[in-house]
Amino acid sequence: MNIVVLVKQVPDSGSERSLSGDNTVERQSANNVINEMDEYAIEEALKIQEAHGGEVTILTMGPERAAESIRKALSMGPDKAVHVIDDALHGSCALATSKVLAAALGTLNPDLVIAGAESTDGRVQVMPHMIAERMGVAALTGARKLTVEGGTLTIERQTEEGYEVVTANTPAVVSVWDTINEPRYPSFKGIMAAKKKPVQTLALADLGIDAAEVGFAGASSQVVEHAKRPPRQGGQRVTDDGNGGVALVEFLSSEKFV
Incomplete structure (x- = not known):
């Protein structure tokens, strides 16, 4: 089975994040990592490969620095x-990003595309749906479990109420939550092997996409x-001198809690 995993490099959610002067996410000075949900997508792809054979390819769209996360992803297997x-x-907005990724996937002819359900920088949760629509394939989204049979x-x-069972034939796009598995840690052998694994670079011209269709333009x-x-403000203290209950209700009412 030919499996492609979508991986995005994002600023570490554990550190302070900010926007740059052009109102895009500041990545140059940030501590950038693999989007957390994408690690679960990588693990799921590797589990399917171990069970059914085939090849797993990482697909990333991003600046030169994103190569760091590509090598980290490759070190997992x-x-x-x-x-x-x-x-x-x-x-680029989400629509333009989906167009570029769909075009890149068209060059890879995947049986299965796996992605994290959301990214920690954008959190829009629409990329897998958009890509599936552009590719004309099924979208199996929000998976907590994935089974492959032929x-x-x-x-x-x-x-929120439990789960739904959804079935489709390949090719398809599947997005996963962090409840689906437990990602493996890269071994030393895997880290060393990742340095020799092939990484193909593609530009917009290679995908037949005009620069005017992406970016700010x-x-x-x-x-x-x-x-x-804004910084957190100090709370309001209500002293009970006989009418504390009334004062509390008045405060809750002013904040539209009651």
Whole structure:
């Protein structure tokens, strides 16, 4: 089975994150890591490969620095990677990003595309759906469990009430939550082997996409203004001198809690 895993490099959610002067996520000075949910996607792809054979490819769209996360992903066990890199991609919206990734996937002819359900920087949860629509294949999203039987895929889709069972044939796009497995840690052998694994780079011209269709020029949505979160203020203390209950209710009412 030909499996492609979508991997995104994002600023570490454990450190302070900010937007740059052009209202895009500041990545140059940030501590960048693999998007957490994508590690579960990588693990699921490797488990399927171990059970059914085939090849696992990492696909990333991002600047030159994203190569660090590609090598980290490869150290977990995938066979190769494709890095879509082009200066014109900076500022791309979700629609443009999905177009580029779908075009790159078209060159790889995957049976199965696996992605994390969301990224920690954007959190829009729409990329797997958009890519599936552009590719004209099924989207099995929000999986907490994935079963492969020949060319049939079955997931348990996580919901607030429990789960739904959804089935589709390959090729398909599957997005996963962090409840699906426990990602493996790269071994020393895996880290050393990752340095020799092939990484193909693709530019927009290789995908037949005009620069005017992506970046700020082709964005359908754009952040026009941003401000840092204000510092936390001290709480309001209610002293009970006989009418504490009334004062508490008045406060809750002023904050529209009651």
